[in-house]
Amino acid sequence: MTGTAGASRGARTGDRRLGRAGVDETALRLFAEHGVAGTSLQMIADAMGVTKAAVYYHYKTKDDLVLGVLAPVFAEVRRVVERAQTQRSRSARVDTLVTGLIGIVVEQGPRYGVFNGDLYVAELASKDPWLQSAGPLVTELLLGPDPDTAGLVTASMFFASLTGPLRDPVLSGLPPEQLRAAMLDGAHRLLRIPRRPAGRPPGADPGESA
Template sequence: MATQLEPAVPREGTGRKKLLAAALDLFAERGVSGTSLQMIADALGVTKAAVYYHYKTKDDIVLAVVSPAIEELAAIAGEAERKRSRTAQVETVLVGIVDLIVRNRSLYAVLQGDLTAIHILREHGAFPELSNRILALIVGPDPDPGTIVAASILLSGLHEAGFGPRVAGIGDEELRGHMLDCARRLLRHRRPSAATA
């Protein structure tokens, strides 16, 4: 059973929003493990006690930074699960994930490239169960090993393509188009072999 994210979800307030924005900037610059609560306080010009007032641990801050994206990903999975056809399910997942990544490029840079952030998500968040739901929607029932590998490459590749230095200069709309095109081609090439297996 996945742990819920409620304790880390920020309550409304300018102070929390500024704190999370400063934390994300520092995470992107220094990594999660290289960022201390004191650094976040210094970036905001407040005491460490003021940071503790909002969040008790750095894990809580990481979860609060990522929770809106996790919630959106859960909504994408839910929408896809309500579709009747496999094609519609896969398309809903692809478009949803690509749009989420393109809109949150700096966040995905932190998540994909930081082992501490990945560990926090795996240990404390609803992310593992959600990842399994997304993978199941892409591969469908009773997938062959090749389909599972293709889907794994696809998901890893989408995350990398959203923030890697090679794509930093590509505008959002163009990047979105290329990501969707590549994702669809990869899955389309897998479908015939999966059907004949």
């Protein structure tokens, strides 16, 4: 009896996890189509064919849902920034940052597009102390302290370019590794950062021995 009850509890837990994954997937699709502000919990429930209460089972508010859906991007951006901060030279910091951000774009796809391009998300991010500081921190990692206007414009063009391939029907269909390589090449051209030698891991200082 104990084993059967334990199995039943495990099955119910698995069902809840599957249900939350379904909410996240549906919400992300609707966010990409309508924007976060234009997507209601009722729309998500209708798209899933469930009641609104079923969505509330996993998320108590819309803000909770948005933060839950985008949590993987928040975590990855923080990891990339913190890794870039540990690099000893500016070239290694820039290389780590650019390679890491492009990796997130390629791997997270539409999730990154919502994270980086939605005003509702920007408002939520402004309430998080670390995310609020992330913009200036990333700019400093990329350009160094006291950047000039030309540098700031170049950095702005780079950040804006990250979501371009996600919206281009031709480029978004490229195999992930081909898209990653092309984006890295474009970033090197735009930012004029040194090319990393083949086989050298991201963030390795070009001046250091392998």
